[in-house]
Amino acid sequence: MTQISTTGGLMTSFKKYLNRNRFGEVLVHRGLLSASQLHEALSLQKVQKLALGEILVRQGVISRWDLRTTLALQTSIRMVAAFVTITASLVAYAPRESYAESIKDIPNSITLASVTVPQSEIVVQSNLFGTAERRSTDLSSFTKWRDMFDRFNREVARESSAKVIQKWRSDLVELRGKPLVEMANGVNNLMNKVKYIGDNRNWGKSDYWGTPIEFLTRGGDCEDFAIAKYVSLRALGVPESQLRIAVVKDLQKGIPHAILIVYTEEGPMVLDNQIKAMTRASMISHYKPIFSINHGAWWVHTDQAVGVTQIATASR
Secondary structure, three states: OEEEOOHHHHHHHHHHHHOOOOHHHHHHHOOOOOHHHHHHHHHHHHHHOOOHHHHHHHOOOOOHHHHHHHHHHHHHHHHHHHHHHHHHHHHHOOOOOOOHHHOOOOOHHHOOOOOOOOOOOOOOOOOHHHOEEEEEOOOOOOHHHHHHHHHHHHHHOOHHHHHHHHHHHHHHHOOOOOOHHHHHHHHHHHHOOOOEOOHHHHHOOOOOOOOHHHHHHHOEOHHHHHHHHHHHHHHOOOOHHHEEEEEEEEOOOOEEEEEEEEEEOOEEEEEOOOOOOOEEHHHOOOEEEEEEEOOOOEEEEEOOOOOOEEEOOOOO
């Protein structure tokens, strides 16, 4: 982990990575591939219509391990690039127009309850995994988040989605009206039954945020699990203010990861496809949050030390 105190420092530290965020370029930068080999593989890709990584593995140019680690690094680079871009507004802390209302909320066609949960109001803690946080309603930089909701709303209106939505509603209806902790636990268990499949294999790209309907139809990776759980709990009437998808650095694996945080009367709970049982956030020590987001806002998470932002570095 590297501590960076200013946006200028971030830009300096990551400039060489941000300019090489395509898969082939990352391989070349890591010394695993020459420029001529990349050019040859790209020419072959146009003919074979396979993922670049698969072509290189089949040719014996890189190993499966090289492929996995480079894809993980590429995801880290892109998250850092997005983080650097969107953090600039918070460092200056200048007022911005709110973009939150440009994202539609959970479609009525899958809503199972009103937008309130029968319980006393919960005060959301602001020290997730021991961090401080700053809030912004400017969601304009989160294009994957917004695009996912746009696709989701179109999917809900399609007749071809009716069967998946009906099964989803049927699975959720048994949780309706239960205490929040029980609902969250039930949703976590339900969604963790879906098969895990990486974006590259599932969609032919390294970072794709699938809709819940796509996830329930084809499976998905960590952010897809988190999104499906988030939308399920919103459909059950859990208030937006008590839900956040958090992008964290997994300190054990050294890669980014996505989880859902549910703020309950018993404290924040973590819904995670890597940890099968719902777990109190206070019991988890190997996650370092980078940012968290819901329909209305996003938060940058920082060290408690004033003015110092802790983020995951992209290392070879």
